[in-house]
Amino acid sequence: MTKRFGILTVMIALLAIVTSAVSAQDPVVVKLWMHNHPPRVPLDEAQIAKFEEENPGIKVEFTVVPDQEWDTTLGTALASGSGPDLFNQATFAIGQFYSQGVLAPLNPTAAGYADQAAVYDAYEAGDALLAGATFADTLYGLPTELSAYACYTNDALWEAAGLDPATDFPTTWEELKDVAEKLTVRDDAGALTQRGFDFKWDASIFMLLIFNPMVQQLGGQMIDEVNYTANINTPEVKQVLGYWNDWANTWKLGGAQYTSSRAAFLAGELATDCDGGNWFAPQAEEAGIEYSIHPIPVWENATNDNGFANYAYFFMVNSAASPEVQEASWKLAGYLTDNPAEYLDVAGLFQAKADFVASEAFTSNTIMPVFLDELAASTYHPRINGFFEVADALMRMRDRVVVGGEDIDTVLTEAQDEVTAILEASKPAQ
Amino acid sequence: MAVRTVKGSSYIARRQYWGLAFVLPTVIFFAIFFLFPILSGIYYSFTDFTLLKPPVFVGLQNYQDLLKDRLFLKSISVTLGFVAGTTIPAWILSLAAAVLFFQKFKGREILKVFFFAPVLPSLIVVAIVWKILLHPSGVLTTVLRPLTGAGEINWLDNPALSPISMIIITNWTIIPFYMLIWLAGLTGIPTDLREAALVDGANRLQSFLRVELPLLRPTAVFIAAISTINAFQGFTLQYAISPGKGGPIDVNTTMSLLVWKYGFQFYRMGDASAVSMVLFAMIMIVIAVQLWLTRQNQY
Numbered sequence: 048m049t050k051r052f053g054i055l056t057v058m059i060a061l062l063a064i065v066t067s068a069v070s071a072q073d074p075v076v077v078k079l080w081m082h083n084h085p086p087r088v089p090l091d092e093a094q095i096a097k098f099e100e101e102n103p104g105i106k107v108e109f110t111v112v113p114d115q116e117w118d119t120t121l122g123t124a125l126a127s128g129s130g131p132d133l134f135n136q137a138t139f140a141i142g143q144f145y146s147q148g149v150l151a152p153l154n155p156t157a158a159g160y161a162d163q164a165a166v167y168d169a170y171e172a173g174d175a176l177l178a179g180a181t182f183a184d185t186l187y188g189l190p191t192e193l194s195a196y197a198c199y200t201n202d203a204l205w206e207a208a209g210l211d212p213a214t215d216f217p218t219t220w221e222e223l224k225d226v227a228e229k230l231t232v233r234d235d236a237g238a239l240t241q242r243g244f245d246f247k248w249d250a251s252i253f254m255l256l257i258f259n260p261m262v263q264q265l266g267g268q269m270i271d272e273v274n275y276t277a278n279i280n281t282p283e284v285k286q287v288l289g290y291w292n293d294w295a296n297t298w299k300l301g302g303a304q305y306t307s308s309r310a311a312f313l314a315g316e317l318a319t320d321c322d323g324g325n326w327f328a329p330q331a332e333e334a335g336i337e338y339s340i341h342p343i344p345v346w347e348n349a350t351n352d353n354g355f356a357n358y359a360y361f362f363m364v365n366s367a368a369s370p371e372v373q374e375a376s377w378k379l380a381g382y383l384t385d386n387p388a389e390y391l392d393v394a395g396l397f398q399a400k401a402d403f404v405a406s407e408a409f410t411s412n413t414i415m416p417v418f419l420d421e422l423a424a425s426t427y428h429p430r431i432n433g434f435f436e437v438a439d440a441l442m443r444m445r446d447r448v449v450v451g452g453e454d455i456d457t458v459l460t461e462a463q464d465e466v467t468a469i470l471e472a473s474k475p476a477q
Numbered sequence: 478m479a480v481r482t483v484k485g486s487s488y489i490a491r492r493q494y495w496g497l498a499f500v501l502p503t504v505i506f507f508a509i510f511f512l513f514p515i516l517s518g519i520y521y522s523f524t525d526f527t528l529l530k531p532p533v534f535v536g537l538q539n540y541q542d543l544l545k546d547r548l549f550l551k552s553i554s555v556t557l558g559f560v561a562g563t564t565i566p567a568w569i570l571s572l573a574a575a576v577l578f579f580q581k582f583k584g585r586e587i588l589k590v591f592f593f594a595p596v597l598p599s600l601i602v603v604a605i606v607w608k609i610l611l612h613p614s615g616v617l618t619t620v621l622r623p624l625t626g627a628g629e630i631n632w633l634d635n636p637a638l639s640p641i642s643m644i645i646i647t648n649w650t651i652i653p654f655y656m657l658i659w660l661a662g663l664t665g666i667p668t669d670l671r672e673a674a675l676v677d678g679a680n681r682l683q684s685f686l687r688v689e690l691p692l693l694r695p696t697a698v699f700i701a702a703i704s705t706i707n708a709f710q711g712f713t714l715q716y717a718i719s720p721g722k723g724g725p726i727d728v729n730t731t732m733s734l735l736v737w738k739y740g741f742q743f744y745r746m747g748d749a750s751a752v753s754m755v756l757f758a759m760i761m762i763v764i765a766v767q768l769w770l771t772r773q774n775q776y
Contacts, residue, residue, distance in 0.1 A: 251721055304613045306612070446726045
């Protein structure tokens, strides 16, 4: 009996040694999810292959999720515990993710930096551009693409109207209205067949990406992301909302009912579009449009000269992943953000590494300096828990005035109350 | 005899086991894909659940919050409006179309194919096509210009017109389908009953109202039930072509769309589950009332 027990013990011990040896050789698996940006997919695949070759202890499971399904797929996956370890997420919902503890802080050494300060130093205007993923002085991501909007002009349409975009492009919103009128074409029945300029009306997030920065130019700020308070019933908001209302109803230069601005610009039906990032340039070229790029206008009575809001996609790491998977994830994130020239060249994605920005490849680029200026002059959109709900309420506010024809003061008062209630309900517990 | 009984029992038992075995995949499928989500939905409706954190039980709080939720209350009226607009007119028009196509006339089959065509593409394709048609200065505006004189009509962005546009598009896609069901019902009515009515001196209208229509009651019940359920679940069209997914000013935010909005846009899955439970209850009540009404005076 004792002999049998001894043999059994030895066998179990041997099995344990073999098993542990095998598991020691098992690679750490990193589940990486990216939203679908077709030009970057082959680039990512090539980089991941190189990364795995250089890091045999790490295996990457790479998944590309269609854009339309991203939020739903990621949300349900995280809820069920089957979410990715590393994912490329826009800053719009970052407040939501941060406040709910989904995000792991950056591991700078794993990502290839001496410390967190070195990460900020490695990026051009690092404090400003990495602010999108910085909470309470801690960095929670590495940027895969930084975006700011600038104005694209369809130069042929401008010239047809007797205007030169280089000299006639307006610097103020007041001037833009006059220029847009010259560029607007109507048919015999009075229907718009070409718009000079139009806002992006079709999704609520643009209330925080476009409308709010116009308020900021006047010295206002609709959402205080630190204190979770709303400042909507203000003269600044009233001025901007009045301008949007006049644009659609008084001057009849555009409105929510028309084809969305980007699609209209690409179709040659819109002479000026101010909601394109640098990624929009290849689309304009593909559409056969000769374009030039200009800074976002400001108000004549502006106190700030910011453009529209910055936003970005950041690599973020799931805090539910094990420590070794988190470390491997940050290592992969550092690797994938170490080729900014290639990502800009092949995929049109801007990763503002300081050495790249100083390089000939960047300075000789005809459009990127404009976007970098816009990024540097602007700030991120509010990064709050409840971002989409607030945006939805602001769009309702806009439509009640512009589409519903309601009294602006009444609407602003009620919007103030509604957004305040949303922010109070969304404010993370201290 | 006893042996035979045992043998018989064992045979029956074996047959029962086989029967169970054949039914089991369906039962498992139903349990996983229907029962489990329904039970999960009921549970989540009693929780504070953001998708990003584990759910926390809050009792009836979500339901209490819904009572003062302006968006939810508006979604009920939007849904009821959509249900009213896509059921009763659809029943009447599809029945009229069925009666028309039940008559014999030249080119009937070809016309029937054309009439049925809107059912074939997916609703999302229909939505895209209609979005183009409903451009402010699009085809529909141009066609109506001699009547309206308007250069542009805001079919989708006008708070009054937009829900009507949704109802028209929906009816355009569902009426041919219901027409086909009515047609099947009409075909199933024995010809001698019609002939008997005519022999007894009834005219065509009287024959239809007194003989055929009562016999179509089972078909009517079926159409009423599925059209009501489908209408309450209205989502795709509102999601795809209404401005800002449910706009303008939430006039197209149906309860189904609100479930999506709360769950996947606002990360309020507990509230979304509560809305879906209210929607579920509303559908059950309406269907129960419909069934109860149709049980009266049954032939």
